[in-house]
Amino acid sequence: MLRRYWAGVIAARTGDESSGPALLLLGLGSSNAVPGSALLAGLTIAAAAGGPLLGAALDRARSPGRVLAGALAGYAAGLALVTVAFGRMPFALVLATAMLAGLLNPAVAGGWTAQLPPLVLRERLPRASRLDAMTFTAASLAGPGLAGVLATLAGAPLALAAASALIAAAVPVAWGLPRRTERPPAPPKLRAAALLLLRNRALRRATVTTTLSYAGIGMATVCYPVLGVHRLGGAGPGTLLLTAMAVASLVATTLPRPGPPDTAVLLSTVVIGLGLLAAASASGVVLLIAAVALTGFGEGPQLAAVFEVRHREAPAAGRAQVFTTAASVKIGGMAAGTALAGPFAGTSPAACLCVAAGLQLAAASGYLVCSAGIRRPSPARGA
Template sequence: MLYRYSAILVPVGALVSRVGDDMAGTAILLFAYAGSAQGDSATVFGLLSVAAAVGGPVFGVWMDRAHSPAPLTLSLIAFTGGLVAIGFCLLHGRGPLAMVIAVLAGLFAPAVAGGWSASLTTDDPTRRRRLALFDASSYSIAGLLGPLLAGLAYVAGGPAAPLIVTVGLLLVGSACAPWTRGPAPARTPRRGGVSIRVSPLADLRSGFGAITQRPRLRWATASSCIAFFGFGMFLVLVPAISTARFGTPAAAGAILAVLAGFALIANAVLARGRGLERPGTALTRATATVGTGILLILIPSPVAALLAAAVIGAGDGPQLAALLHIRHLEAPAGLRTQIFTTGASLKITASGLGALAAGPLSHDGLTAPLVVAAAAHLVSAGVARLAGRALTIRQSPAGARARPRSHAAPRCRRRTLPVPPP
């Protein structure tokens, strides 16, 4: 009975938490828009993302060492409380204090991404692939529903309503977090029959070592960082793309909705097939598809912009699903959460750098930054091929050794027995 509840509540908690997290930035901007701290809202929004890059590895070590859902639950509560405190400070015009709280709250933000991803796993290979697909799809659903709910809440209840809905969703996710399975404990090192206590700093080094020393995990992580640099650049340009192709920045929502919708469709198709049985190949093809879609935006046509968004979404969903599946396959016991949260932190940082680089490149138009964003994805696809090769090289010998024996009756050599003399 407990397993049945866990199988339902854990995916629901992950989805609801991510929708709330996706609403958080928009909610803060809308809340400050009607107050006296409009100039501070963008800085607060940026500090939430920057702090996440530091908090990811530390949160991963904490959760891996605890072997329980308590760190995930407490981190979600702390992140939610931080958003409430930020809203209170912005309401009373205390921008500097809101920035300090944003840094502290951002340290717990990777719990929403990496913490839930590390919990969405099982020993069954088929169900593990399905959970990876759901995990990736939850990001697309959050990207589709988050801004929509924020806008509807703003229209219905005023500037404070989006922040209230965000806090409510995160509290629901916090209530589901205790049902997650804690990370499996690693085998305790022993010396002379005595267990050796490993320090958190040593665990932190082990986590980074696992990412850098395992070939397919190393190349998959590098590929995702390069791709998210380009994707962060693309996301910043969406309002400008909307203005150039449709004559109004309001169409940016339509572009992102088409992208998220096709990401969900692509993952649904992938779930019915066997594409994730070779996740390295799936990662390569999906990343190249995103780069191709970004290049299509260069065609000066509204129809081409929507078609490009559909192509980008068709690659974005499977790209994240394949990356998460590789992490589930490669993450060693005792370091699982740290692998996911560190990977999430690296992606957030790479996306932020891409967003910063988009500004100087877009002074002379959209062509230069879009070409750079597409080139980043094509380079990322080349790096992902190395992850696919490492996957094949590593799996083939093991697969040959682990090939099950046939259940057919064994052959017996004919043997002539001596006939006793009459």
């Protein structure tokens, strides 16, 4: 079952990672970065609202895999409708479709990860968390590259259609995830996960740090295709910069990590900021790729460390709510970054990357601020 889990995760997350660049390239096809960034921002903003509700449904279900499968199917269908409707229907309606699909987006991130603990032994969960984070990195490696190649060869609509098909391919795997053998314990109230993210020091600082950090990464996601137009001769090659970042991220995630995951969250955020700042000032192709790789060396370990913190601190009865709510908040930060970057990147992608680097500094500062105060006991340990 675990092998099928990994196969489903990789397919769904590769499709999700390719959908963002495909949406951006779809907009760039109209010679304007704003439509693509607006679609991506609308999809990610809606995800911030959908996560808590989806998490509650997963925690309450005797067959959470079937709830997950339904969410994945709806997400894939929404992306397919955007593919068909863009350029044929009013943009406001296309944007509304993207936002409806975005409500189900947390299924790809937190929804899958919350199903991992029952499939592995408790002592193997830290290693499984790193492998789970590596699936994000592998998807970040394959997804943008797939979108860039397909968009270059056959157009952005085909790239977005392929993203939808990959997500749909994961539906049968999710449907087949094991049912709970016992009636699930009563999950906490819908707002409980949000309160836990605020009151638990480790979860609070990890959430604040990654939310601000992903706002900067969202800006970079919009900047790289535009930067490709300015420095690499086209938006497609610019999208491949995301692949270079993912390669470095994958390598960094496989390396042994000294110290606790909490410290890794802070240090990796600083590395991301340095990489974004270097990309803004890089004068040649080699230096630009090196700077993007440095960003990846921070992003991969940051994600793996955050997963470990959440598994450690979240109570079993509300694990899905904690993961999907935290993912929604982080996605909301990324949405804010993509929305800000749309018109900004078109004017000056270098200045946009400098702002993204500044957000990493704000994220590191937020970590230090949230570290103050008395530590509250972990509900997971208390249980």
